[in-house]
Amino acid sequence: MTRLFGAALAVGLAALGACARPPSPAEIAARAVTLRPADDRLASLYEHSCRACHAETRASAPLAGDRAAWQPRLAKGMPALLQSIVAGYNGMPAGGQCFTCTPQDYEALVRFMAGEAGQ
Numbered sequence: 001m002t003r004l005f006g007a008a009l010a011v012g013l014a015a016l017g018a019c020a021r022p023p024s025p026a027e028i029a030a031r032a033v034t035l036r037p038a039d040d041r042l043a044s045l046y047e048h049s050c051r052a053c054h055a056e057t058r059a060s061a062p063l064a065g066d067r068a069a070w071q072p073r074l075a076k077g078m079p080a081l082l083q084s085i086v087a088g089y090n091g092m093p094a095g096g097q098c099f100t101c102t103p104q105d106y107e108a109l110v111r112f113m114a115g116e117a118g119q
């Protein structure tokens with residue numbers, strides 16, 4: 001019992017240690033390249049559109065999985081973000097270069113990139 005508690009404590013502390021330090025920009029960039037929505041259809045939409053910029057630091061778009069970068073965007077509210085996607089927003093092209101995405105797809109893609117889809 002004590003050993004089990006010790007193991008649980010060790011796992012808990014390891015998790016805490018992982019959370020204590022925010023990931024570096026290089027770690028975020030390296031991870032962004034590997035992320036893919038779990039849903040196959042959404043992954044296909046993502047890989048043919050958003051990914052070109054949102055997994056690429058040179059595009060200066062908020063990177064997939066970069067929660068800190070997405071936080072102020074999410075704070076605008078989903079309707080405002082959908083408006084930015086549909087109409088375009090600075091370097092963000094209208095529609096995000098996805099010609100078959102529905103508003104629900106856009107929302108799911110934003111939640112995925114913002115790290116809210118549990119990856």
Ligand code: HEC
Pocket residue numbers: 049050051052053054059060061062073076080081082084085089090091092093095096097098101106109110
């Ligand atoms: C050609 C490059 C490019 C593509 C493709 C692209 N984006 Fe973006 N996106 C950007 C850039 C650059 C920004 C940052 C714009 C700024 O804040 O000045 C951005 C910002 C955003 C924002 C934040 C808007 C806001 O109001 O803050 C959302 C949401 C977004 N993109 C969603 C998407 C989705 C969803 C897709 C795919 C369907 C996509 N983008 C495809 C370049 C791109």
